[in-house]
Amino acid sequence: MKAFLFKALFLAVAFPFFFSCTSQEEIETQAQFDLPEDGIEIVDAWARPGRDGGVSAIYMHVLNGSAETDTLVAFSSPVAGLVELHETFDRGDGMMGMRESEEPYFPARSVVSMRPGGLHIMLMQLNTALSEGDEVELSLTFSQAGEFTITAPVRSPE
Numbered sequence: 789m790k791a792f793l794f795k796a797l798f799l800a801v802a803f804p805f806f807f808s809c810t811s812q813e814e815i816e817t818q819a820q821f822d823l824p825e826d827g828i829e830i831v832d833a834w835a836r837p838g839r840d841g842g843v844s845a846i847y848m849h850v851l852n853g854s855a856e857t858d859t860l861v862a863f864s865s866p867v868a869g870l871v872e873l874h875e876t877f878d879r880g881d882g883m884m885g886m887r888e889s890e891e892p893y894f895p896a897r898s899v900v901s902m903r904p905g906g907l908h909i910m911l912m913q914l915n916t917a918l919s920e921g922d923e924v925e926l927s928l929t930f931s932q933a934g935e936f937t938i939t940a941p942v943r944s945p946e
């Protein structure tokens with residue numbers, strides 16, 4: 789019982805640091821999205837609030853309408869010193885962790901959804917605070933589809 793309480797307390801304390809960490813990368817071919825005829829389309833991007841010097845994450849749906857797998861090769865944002873594609877994983881000790889995704893692949897004719905608890909674009913070394921109502925610019929470079937610059941509104945997760 790004591791061990792259980794300790795674990796619950798630890799989870800409660802540690803949870804904010806593992807906010808985006810509850811499931812594996814999700815690759816889906818989803819009926820709710822109309823895939824583009826060709827190339828990549830990014831929809832419903834949004835960013836989590838963050839403090840100056842801290843971290844945030846950007847979520848989105850990446851629609852690959854191409855007949856080829858595409859790969860994310862670079863990203864940058866004017867508000868972050870470091871940007872990485874992260875995946876969430878089960879550490880095996882009852883906790884979730886996150887790490888840089890080793891497979892930044894976007895399969896042909898598929899939707900890859902980035903959501904809290906799964907795949908996300910991690911913004912680190914924020915050079916400004918991000919508050920609800922702000923907007924974050926993010927540039928993404930795909931090996932096939934080229935560079936995209938998107939604007940993600942900042943909002944709190946539901």
Ligand SMILES: [Cu+2]
Binds near residue numbers: 874875887
């Ligand atoms: Cu992360």
